[in-house]
Amino acid sequence: MPSLLFEQGAPGRGGDFVRGAGKPSQYLDAAALRADLPLPDLTELDVAxxxxxxxxxxxxxxxxxxxxxxxxxxxxxxxxEAVSAFAGFTDLHPYAPDDGAQGAIRLLAHMERTLASLFGMDAFSLMPAAGAHGEITAMLMAKKYFKDRGEHERLTCIVPDTAHGTNPASAAMVGYNVVSIPSTARGRTDLSALRAKLDGSIAVCMMTNPNTLGLFEDEIVEMTASVHDAGGLMYYDGANANAIVGITRPGDMGFDLMHLNLHKTFSVPHGGGGPGSGPVGANARLSPYLPSPMPARDASGAYVWDEQRPKSIGMVRAFPAHFLAIVRAYAYIIVHGADGLRANSQLAVLNANYLRAKVKKFLTVPYDDHCRHEFVCSAEQLKKETGVRALDLAKGLLDAGVHAPTMYWPHVVPECLMIEPTETENRHTLDAFVETLRELVVYAHEDPAAVQQRPLHTPVRRVDEAQVGRLANKGIGLRWSPPSSDGNA
Ligand SMILES: Cc1ncc(COP(=O)(O)O)c(C=O)c1O
Structure with missing residues (x-):
């Protein structure tokens, strides 16, 4: 039943999207800001x-x-959520003195030790606010490490083409020259191509493992050894750690630095790329460079913030941790324990392989190997046969109430959909998803134009891609303008 206030499917009279072609929007108009607000005459029930x-x-x-x-x-x-809402956590002032925040610093210290032991690292900083922030933090550490050693010529960062997109961006942001390494027909980093790039200019090699094809780098130990022989450091993008927790550890594979996405692996809410928590781990030779302060204990056993860390790169944000994100992740770790965490990783891998085996019956799975927590399929053949693209399938899924898989990434697979079911879904949901995707593929052969119209049942339908492209080329964005007093945009 359509609402009395809003037409079903329209963005709503609470605002509309307009071209903001260089003109200040109504929001930025000083006179409008001083004028009385045109509040609509509504009852509480209307608003509710x-x-x-x-x-x-x-x-x-x-x-x-x-x-x-x-x-x-x-x-x-x-x-x-319940644990992170404890008054003792939420009422704590961020500038509380150490002796007034013992429980909180203790929790952070325990979390730091727990992550170090789960991932085989010497120490972790809980400071970075998201995965990409962790990457930049670690790259800054690597820079300072080489600076201290007088190895100023080490300015190359090697990034395989199956790494997450933020890896080359983070390396470039700290001033490294990024060199890409191709992957093999098996979807793994080409070890000989990597070795061919190793010389005295190498600073860091950033590996996403499992990589963005969902595949584990099975020559990882040879890679870390080769990079170390050339004097470089190995960085582990551990954002995909939900496939490995409790099974294997980057420290044991020889990595010097790593980051985690607590907002993925350890079930902290996130959306739109964060905010979350992206702790950075380091082995013994790199841990002195971790951000400062770190949670520690003084001689009396009290918990303190240790700022006496002369080699540290310093603070990378205003506070030592996104505290309530850490509380959530800590609760998750305590509840599951080591066995539970391992079982979750195994289930994430099992669910992804279950879907892979079913989806490959009607869509191409280009690297059809035992995957980890996710896999990539391709609609390239479907597009050739029907004109229906990966984008159309993703939009079709929206009508069935399924969020679109990641599309067109990694770029090594044309027309790709990257599918990650996670361990928390049951078999019924996985089967229903496969059936929906299969029906869309069948429908694409029968009536491709109809599939290309979807979604039909979402509040916002397809945008006019050509128009968006034209506006973007002219540097014109889309802005929101507030409603006028009569309720019309
Ligand atoms: C493998 C990988 N690395 C890095 C990131 C970046 O993390 P964030 O979005 O928290 O910055 C992500 C994000 O999903 C990721 O999947």
Whole structure:
């Protein structure tokens, strides 16, 4: 039943998208800011219904399947929320003195030790606010390490073409020259191509493992040894650690630096790329460079923030941790324990392989090998036969209440969909997803134009891609303008 206030499927009279072609929007108009606000004459019930309706338009893993590859949209247990809402945590002032924040620093110190032991690292900084922030933090550490050694010529960062997109971006942001390494026909980094690039200019090699094809780098030990022989450091992008926790450890593979996405692996809410928590781990030779301060204990056994770390790169954000994100992840780790964490990793891998085996019956799976937590399939053949692209399949899934998989990434696979079911989905949901995707593929052969029209049942339908492209080329963005007093945009 359409709402009285808002037409079903329209962005709503609470605002509309308009071209902001260089003109200041109504928001930025000083006179408009001084004028009385044109508040609509509405009852509390009208407002409650409006916001409740808007909340129903949210897409979340609490209501629907969310197979967004690389993003690990798994269910975040409500227990995490309950624990992070404890008054002792939420009422703590960020500038509370150490002796007034013993419990909080203790929790952070325990978390730091737990991550070090789970991933085979000497120490972790809990400071970075997200995965990419962790990458930059680690690259800054590597820079300072080589500076201290007087190895100023080490300015090359090697990044395989199956690494996450943020890796080359982070390396470039700290001033490294990024060199890409191709992958083999098996979807793994080409070891001989890597070795051919190793010389005295190598600073770091950043490996996403499992890589963005969902495959484990099975020559990883040879790679770390080769990079070390050339005097470089190995960096482990551990954002995909939900496939390995409790099974294997980057420290044991020889990595010097790594980051984690607590907001993926350890079930902390995230969306739109964060905010979250991206702790950085380091082995013994790199840990002095970790951001400062670090949680520690003084001679009396009290918990303190240790700032006496002369080699540290310093602070990378205003506070030592995104505290409540860490509390949530800590609760998750305590509840599951070592065996539970391992079982979750195994289940994530099992679910991904279950889907891979079913999806390959009607879509190409180009690297059809035993995958880890995710896999990549391709609609290239379907596009040749019907004109229906990966984008169309993803949009079709929206009509069935399924979030679109990651599309067109990694770029080594044309027309690709990257699918990550996570360990929290049951077999019924996985089967229903496969059936929906299969029906879309069948439908694409029968009536491709109809598939290309989808979605038909979402509040926002397809945007005019050609028009968006034209506007973007002219440097014109889309801006939101507030409603006028009569409720019309
Ligand atoms: C493998 C990998 N590395 C790095 C990142 C970047 O993490 P964030 O989005 O928290 O910055 C992601 C994000 O999903 C990722 O999947």
């Amino acid at each position: 219904r409006h916001f409740t309706e808007l909340s129903h338009r949210n897409f979340s893993v609490d209501t629907n399947f969310y197979p967004l590859g690389s993003c690990t949209m798994k269910y975040n247990p409500k227990l995490n």
